[in-house]
Amino acid sequence: MKITSDFLVIGTGIAGLSYALKVADQGTVSLITKRDIDVTATQLAQGGIATVYSDEDSFADHVRDTMIAGANLPHPDIVKLVVESGPKAIADLIDWGVHFSRNQDNQYDLTREGGHSHRRILHAKDATGREIERALVEAASKHPNITLYQYHIAVDLITESKLQKKPLAQNRCLGAYILDIKKNEVYTFGAHFTVLATGGAGKVYLYTCNPDISTGDGVAIGWRAGAAVANMEFMQFHPTTLYHPQAKSFLISESVRGEGAILRRRDGYAFMPAYHHQKDLAPRDIVARAIDNEMKKYGDDCVFLDITHKSADYIRDRFPMIYRTCLDYGIDMTKEPIPVVPAAHYLCGGLQVDKNGETCIRNLFAIGEVACTGLHGANRLASNSLLEGVVFAKLAAETSLQRCSENYPPLPAIELWDSGSATDSDEEVVVAHNWDEIRRAMWNYVGIVRSDKRLHRAMSRINLIQEEIIEYYWNFHVTSDLIELRNITTVAELIVRSALLRKESRGLHYTIDYPQTNTEQPPQDTVLSGAAN
Ligand code: SIN
Numbered sequence: 329m330k331i332t333s334d335f336l337v338i339g340t341g342i343a344g345l346s347y348a349l350k351v352a353d354q355g356t357v358s359l360i361t362k363r364d365i366d367v368t369a370t371q372l373a374q375g376g377i378a379t380v381y382s383d384e385d386s387f388a389d390h391v392r393d394t395m396i397a398g399a400n401l402p403h404p405d406i407v408k409l410v411v412e413s414g415p416k417a418i419a420d421l422i423d424w425g426v427h428f429s430r431n432q433d434n435q436y437d438l439t440r441e442g443g444h445s446h447r448r449i450l451h452a453k454d455a456t457g458r459e460i461e462r463a464l465v466e467a468a469s470k471h472p473n474i475t476l477y478q479y480h481i482a483v484d485l486i487t488e489s490k491l492q493k494k495p496l497a498q499n500r501c502l503g504a505y506i507l508d509i510k511k512n513e514v515y516t517f518g519a520h521f522t523v524l525a526t527g528g529a530g531k532v533y534l535y536t537c538n539p540d541i542s543t544g545d546g547v548a549i550g551w552r553a554g555a556a557v558a559n560m561e562f563m564q565f566h567p568t569t570l571y572h573p574q575a576k577s578f579l580i581s582e583s584v585r586g587e588g589a590i591l592r593r594r595d596g597y598a599f600m601p602a603y604h605h606q607k608d609l610a611p612r613d614i615v616a617r618a619i620d621n622e623m624k625k626y627g628d629d630c631v632f633l634d635i636t637h638k639s640a641d642y643i644r645d646r647f648p649m650i651y652r653t654c655l656d657y658g659i660d661m662t663k664e665p666i667p668v669v670p671a672a673h674y675l676c677g678g679l680q681v682d683k684n685g686e687t688c689i690r691n692l693f694a695i696g697e698v699a700c701t702g703l704h705g706a707n708r709l710a711s712n713s714l715l716e717g718v719v720f721a722k723l724a725a726e727t728s729l730q731r732c733s734e735n736y737p738p739l740p741a742i743e744l745w746d747s748g749s750a751t752d753s754d755e756e757v758v759v760a761h762n763w764d765e766i767r768r769a770m771w772n773y774v775g776i777v778r779s780d781k782r783l784h785r786a787m788s789r790i791n792l793i794q795e796e797i798i799e800y801y802w803n804f805h806v807t808s809d810l811i812e813l814r815n816i817t818t819v820a821e822l823i824v825r826s827a828l829l830r831k832e833s834r835g836l837h838y839t840i841d842y843p844q845t846n847t848e849q850p851p852q853d854t855v856l857s858g859a860a861n
Pocket of ligand 1: 580
């Protein structure tokens with residue numbers, strides 16, 4: 329089956345939905361998602377969205393905080409662009425129906441997180457992402473030009489260079505092959521503009537607070553089609569996810585620390601002042617490494633987050649979702665500290681894009697966590713990512729619409745997907761086993777503290793698994809699990825290759841072989857050109 333539309337948007341978090349809403353008045357949109365529309369990382373975002381809002385704050389301060397958190401690797405022009413676009417992006421969200429929390433004076437309530445010098449984070453209690461997703465899903469569902477395809481997963485992109493053997497320098501994206509997961513059929517989705525808004529890749533690691541869908545699909549399919557990736561070594565570990573045998577890495581928002589919570593060892597000692605002058609509100613890489621160090625030094629399984637000095641009424645009102653979830657696991661955060669550990673949270677690198685969100689393949693855009701725009705550098709400042717998603721969705725949409733208004737070449741004929749002589753696999757266990765092995769190797773060897781020896785160890789396992797995947801991929805029908813395994817393995821390889829290239833410690837990439845930051849040369853992005861190059 330072949331489906332053609334003007335815009336193909338893969339992913340239904342804040343970036344994908346914002347783009348779809350911006351372009352839908354001008355053309356048809358196919359909106360693809362692997363599960364139900366609201367199963368996204370956006371939906372799980374707790375803390376909020378950063379923007380300069382109060383009179384005491386300034387764009388210059390937000391830019392400075394982003395540069396410092398990102399260990400001077402963020403691109404100053406992009407940081408300025410995103411920060412200065414903040415108030416307009418918030419206005420768009422409010423227009424689409426998002427309700428942010430207000431204080432007693434009916435003003436928007438601003439919270440704080442690590443690395444921010446001011447209160448500048450708009451939030452909806454402690455479930456900001458859920459409120460944003462609700463409003464955007466509602467708006468997109470009402471739009472007659474948007475057709476939603478749930479339980480569909482992208483297999484690969486369709487490009488002119490593959491189809492017509494055109495040189496890569498003139499490569500253009502023409503859409504994607506998409507698997508209908510329920511019917512087990514691959515469809516050809518042709519489109520003038522293809523947008524990867526597939527989110528992050530936390531599932532590359534054994535422990536993550538990301539949803540199950542975060543398998544780095546966009547990075548992997550973009551890379552296979554020839555798009556470059558940048559800064560893949562910078563995986564952010566969130567310092568505080570709930571430590572409980574039954575909890576599947578539930579996030580305890582950094583805004584809990586923003587409102588005064590203190591990290592303590594088992595013996596009650598508050599350790600963060602020994603690591604950084606901003607104490608519990610130091611940038612995330614520093615807090616996660618401090619926790620990792622304390623746990624290793626004292627042989628503890630977790631540390632504790634203590635907000636019991638605040639009134640119970642305040643805690644229940646400000647953090648209702650976290651309070652209820654902890655209580656479900658038998659922890660009353662109004663009376664006792666919460667046991668926490670770090671877990672993989674946010675990929676700061678991704679497909680390299682320009683200031684319009686476009687990759688090096690024409691008409692292929694990447695927006696949201698899948699992209700490396702230059703905003704986050706070596707460590708993302710908390711709550712900058714929802715903002716980046718809306719801002720770059722708008723820039724990508726404007727670029728697409730501008731091109732639409734020009735005399736644009738029609739889509740060439742596109743071949744339908746051919747599954748050749750593939751058969752159904754009789755050994756699904758291979759996929760499950762490899763999936764587990766990759767994630768374990770990444771956690772053990774490519775985590776918060778790295779070394780060349782550990783990275784090489786991870787790479788040799790990844791290479792073996794890749795050989796098996798190739799064999800599997802060509803011999804058996806594609807399934808959603810196989811596509812995701814292939815993608816996390818590609819992303820794991822890109823993370824390790826990039827980490828091996830960075831001969832210094834900077835931000836989230838800390839290696840015992842090169843513990844210092846290189847201050848002799850200007851900071852450099854780690855760029856790998858796409859697999860098709
Ligand atoms: C949090 O609420 O701690 C997560 C916010 C973010 O990662 O930006």
